[in-house]
Amino acid sequence: MSEAVTFVVxxxxxxxxxxxxxxxxxxxxxxxxxxRYEWTFDEPGWRPLSIGAVRDRGYLWSARxxxxxxxxxxxxxxxxxxxxxxxxxxxxDAGWVLVCETSVxxxxxxxxxxxxxxxxxxxxxxxxxxxxxxxxxxxxSHRIVISGREAVVVRRVRSPGGPPPGSGEPGPxxxxxx
Numbered sequence: 001m002s003e004a005v006t007f008v009v010x011x012x013x014x015x016x017x018x019x020x021x022x023x024x025x026x027x028x029x030x031x032x033x034x035x036r037y038e039w040t041f042d043e044p045g046w047r048p049l050s051i052g053a054v055r056d057r058g059y060l061w062s063a064r065x066x067x068x069x070x071x072x073x074x075x076x077x078x079x080x081x082x083x084x085x086x087x088x089x090x091x092x093d094a095g096w097v098l099v100c101e102t103s104v105x106x107x108x109x110x111x112x113x114x115x116x117x118x119x120x121x122x123x124x125x126x127x128x129x130x131x132x133x134x135x136x137x138x139x140x141s142h143r144i145v146i147s148g149r150e151a152v153v154v155r156r157v158r159s160p161g162g163p164p165p166g167s168g169e170p171g172p173x174x175x176x177x178x
Contacts, residue, residue, distance in 0.1 A: 002017055002018065002019040002020070003017070003018050003020075004016065004017040004018075005051070007051060007053065007058070009053045009056060009057065009058035009069070010055070010056035010071070011056075012033055012034060012056075012058070012069075012070075012071070012072075013033070013034055013035070014031060014032070014033055014058055014069060015031070015032045015035075016029065016030070016031050016032075016049070016051065016060065017029070017030045018043075018049045020045055022045065024045050024046040025044070025045055025046075026042055026043065026044060026045045027042075027043050027044075027045035027049065027062070028040060028041070028042060028043075029041045029042075029043050029049060029060065029062070029067070031060070031067070031069065031077070033069070033070060033073075034073070036073070037070075037073060039076070039077055041065075041067060041077075041079075043062035043063070043064070043065060044062055044063035044064045044065075045062075045063070046063050047062065047063035047085060047086075049061075049062055050062075050089070052089055052090075052091070054091040055091075057069070057071065057091055059089060059091070061086050061089050062086070063085050063086060064081060064082050064083070064084075064085065064086060065079060065080060065081050065082060065086070066079070066080040066082075066086065066089055066096065066098065066107075067079055068080070068096075078110065080096070080098075080107060080110065082098065082100060082105075084100040084101050084102065084103060085100060085101040086098055086099075086100055087099050087100060087101065087122060087123075087125065088125040090125075090127065090132070092146050093146070093148070094108065095107055095108035095109070095113075095149070096108075097132060097146055097151070099122060099125040099132075099134055100122070101121055101122060102117060102118050102119075102120070102121055102122065103115055103116060103117050103118060103122075104116045104118075104122075104132070104134060104144055104151055105151075106146060106149060106150065106151045108148075108149050113149035113150070114149065114150050114151040116144065116151055116153060118134075118136060118142070120136035120137055120138045120140065121136065121137045122134050122135065122136055122137075123135060123136070123137050124141075128143075130145075131143045131144060131145050131146075131154065132144040132145075132146060132151075140156060140157070141156070141157045142155070142156050142157075143155040143156075143157065
């Protein structure tokens with residue numbers, strides 16, 4: 001099975017095709033920029049391919065990798081590989097915020113500069129009033145401030161039906177790789 005989508009970022013057009021012949025183990029992702037430049041990637045296939053764009057930057061992500069699309073014909077794609085399932089990707093201040101299954105990671109210039117580890121699986125992420133809000137399957141939410149190369153949890157909030165903060169459930173554990 002093969003699915004294709006075309007999208008525009010700035011003045012570039014991209015056609016993306018994901019062939020899932022060996023799903024769920026892998027998929028072949030082909031990206032064509034401006035109908036002339038083509039790249040092919042072998043990606044894990046147990047999560048669907050996702051697409052994001054901000055200003056003049058387009059990007060794709062699979063279960064274990066972020067593919068940052070080029071802005072011009074002089075560039076090639078940038079690949080960021082992970083050791084954990086990738087759920088959401090946000091472009092923030094010349095870097096990336098990657099919401100993974102049990103962590104939030106800050107990437108700047110291809111390097112991991114911050115890593116917040118959580119005790120539960122994350123299932124939701126959104127931006128609210130300039131902060132990232134991630135939600136665990138337990139119902140607990142965390143507000144995270146992204147500043148430069150850092151990411152800091154500023155508040156834990158119980159979602160309706162979830163356990164209260166401080167109820168003995170493990171919170172995020174901070175690890176910095178600056």
